[in-house]
Amino acid sequence: MNYFTFELIHQSQKSRARVGKIHTPHGVIDTPNFVAVGTNATLKALDSTTINNLGLQLMFCNTYHLMVQPGTHIVKKSGGLHTFMKRNSPIITDSGGFQVFSLAYGTVHDELKSRGQKKHDGSVIKISEDGVLFRSYRDGSPLLLTPETSIQAQKDLGADIIIPLDELPPYHIDQWQLRKSLDRTHRWEKRSLDEHKKNPKQQAMYAVIHGGIDIELRKRSCQYLSSLDFDGYAIGGSLGKNRQEMIDMLISVMPWLPYEKPNHLLGIGDLISLEQSIALGIDTFDSSHPTRCARHGLLFTTSGNLKILHASNKDSMEPIDKNCNCLVCQNYTRAYMHHLFKAKEMTGLSLASLHNVHFMVKLMERYRQSILEDKI
Amino acid sequence: MNYFTFELIHQSQKSRARVGKIHTPHGVIDTPNFVAVGTNATLKALDSTTINNLGLQLMFCNTYHLMVQPGTHIVKKSGGLHTFMKRNSPIITDSGGFQVFSLAYGTVHDELKSRGQKKHDGSVIKISEDGVLFRSYRDGSPLLLTPETSIQAQKDLGADIIIPLDELPPYHIDQWQLRKSLDRTHRWEKRSLDEHKKNPKQQAMYAVIHGGIDIELRKRSCQYLSSLDFDGYAIGGSLGKNRQEMIDMLISVMPWLPYEKPNHLLGIGDLISLEQSIALGIDTFDSSHPTRCARHGLLFTTSGNLKILHASNKDSMEPIDKNCNCLVCQNYTRAYMHHLFKAKEMTGLSLASLHNVHFMVKLMERYRQSILEDKI
Secondary structure (H helix, E strand, O other), X not given: OOOOEEEEEEEOOOOOOEEEEEEEOOEEEEEOEEEEEOOOOOEOOEOHHHHOOOOOOOEEEOHHHHHXXXXXXXXXXXXXXXXXXXXXXXXXXXXXXXXXXXHHHOOHHHHHHHOOOOOOOOOEEEEOOOOEEEEOOOOOOEEEEOHHHHHHHHHHHOOOEEOOOOOOOXXXXXXXXXXXXXXXXXXXXXXXXXXXXXXXXXOEEEEEEOOOOOHHHHHHXXXXXHOOOOOEEEEOOOOOOOHHHHHHHHHHHHHHOOOOOOEXXXXXXXXXXXXXXXXXXXXEEEEOHHHHHHHOOEEOOOOOOEEOOOHHHOOOOOOOOOOOOOHHHHHOOHHHHHHHHHOOOHHHHHHHHHHHHHHHHHHHHHHHHHHHOOOO | OOOOEEEEEEEOOOOOOEEEEEEEOOEEEEEOEEEEEOOOOOEOOEOHHHHOOOOOOOEEEOHHHHHHOOOHHHHHHOOOHHHXXXXXXXXXXXXXXXXXXXXXXXXXXXXXXXXXXXXXXXXXXXXXXXXXXXXXXXXXXXXXXXXXXXXXXXXXXXXXXXXXXOOOOOOOOOHHHHHXXXXXXXXXHHHHHHHHHHOOOOOEEEEEEOOOOOHHHHHHHXXXXXXXXXXXXXXXXXXXXXXXXXXXXXXXXXXXXXXXXXXXXXXXXXXHHHHHXXXXXXXXXXXXXXXXXXXXXXXXXXXXXXXXXXXXXXXXXXXXXXXXXXXXXXXXXXXXXXXXXXXXXXXXXXXXXXXXXXXXXXXXXXXXXXXXOOOO
């Protein structure tokens, strides 16, 4: 399968951190790398012609959202996601499972806040061995998400990397229920892989390792899924209720993943978690954190985070970051950005998002350089 | 005053329409031309680095809004509006009067709907011969708008073309009150001009012709204001309750304006009014209409307006306009734009705004060509 290969460039002498290159039909992804989230086939407030200039090598789109709107058949008719959204670099899509189960159970965060009460918003009609039947939030029409329909949807979307359907168990379940959920996830991932293999279409598929924060189950998941012919390994499911639980889990899990294949940490992108994960050998991670921060006026800089709405920026003629060569820092002052946010101008959201994505791209370049120099 | 000159290129043989060039310190404005409105020192959803590539030759910013946020002293400290917002082409600012009097009386539109009832939202504290005292909607602090403070504010902003303070009378007033208001406007415009002449700073000042739809008062206004040393003439005040009233007024007024100076029609930009006004000799007109339409999904094309949210666009692989070479039409389909609007993605608003502004720029080029060929 030479349309998708992982090339290991350097293994740090100091940690599990490593530098690599993932070769895909739409170009190279240098690793470790940050994957920006463009849920609805666009980053929020930025179009692809802008993003294509930023050097963002991998973008994450959400199958669940695209099934509901515009429908994956429309994307297929457009020639796939790359043509639809005019992106000329790699794309990864998820299975839709995370969103559907979040509707059913809430996220870990919701659950911790609500002490484990189940959400009942009526969107999920039925969960069975076959899959999940849910209602479109847009028009109420029923949609069936099974391993097979998820993969068919992801074939329509045509991303470079796709993900098998998994079950997202609630955080607060007992060992017996977690094991049952893991077994079903494994059956679903196998069915997804089988469906994918019928018609690979130059797509790669990453397995999703589950098991919550139960180390024995995580190990079992790694062992089972690495026995199947996946192209890479994502770490999903509940990553714990705080960063330390996640890091503890990753310390155990990372050595169990096939070393010669790329891996991905699902849904984590805050700067501290990211640095710690890189040292543990994570290759890519997706998160809407940098773009969401941007829309709330939290701008990343090489000397720490900047709250652009803070009054100290009101008459500051400095750029957001003196060390940044992005379009925003080359053209606009903090005073202007502060003004745009105060005046609630959408232009501010676009510029802030552009800056934070650019920051992440450059931060990743620096991390790769540090690994090459065995400093991480 | 050779930093601001109006060069007449061609007078149509068929109508009063004319082609000209306004030379300003920040470049040329080909006329007739459309002036996009960037109230808060940005077009909505588009930054200047994008606009600078569109060929939009003149942008309108609102002094009232910039006095309240960020304060004109901040813009001054930034080196003026051009530096603050990174615009390298001409800018025009208004006096702030229109917004302040809209707060006091409502707009003509409000008034027609409310049958002339006065608005009392408490923002305007006092109107006197000196000027208007009002409260900042942002922090409640009192702000004084007089001919002198308006011009000082516009000196801080540093636009290429500035506008004297005028009184915007309510639409429903009697002849005696309208005459009183016109006299005060003339006194204020004279004070504004005197203040401007103390320190021209390479800015040009356009008078604002008033008189509502009373032709005799309009004539008087033209006669008085053209006796003063203004660089151009804007037509303001109430332009009537419908398009026909405006056109009737313009038919009378246009011959009374100094032919050798540029003129401007304030706040009109719908496509029909614009075509009719050009034939009457209007050189420039500002309006937020094209960008506001864009944000509501109404896209301008060479074959008429397109409602992008209409279901017929759902799977259309056509660009918005086959004859358009803007970034949007060169890259995205109607299906993608439809999807962005359905998914309520800000990216859709940015792209739609970019397209409509580009459309206006090209439409104006075509009008100028038609006038050169005596077809209008």
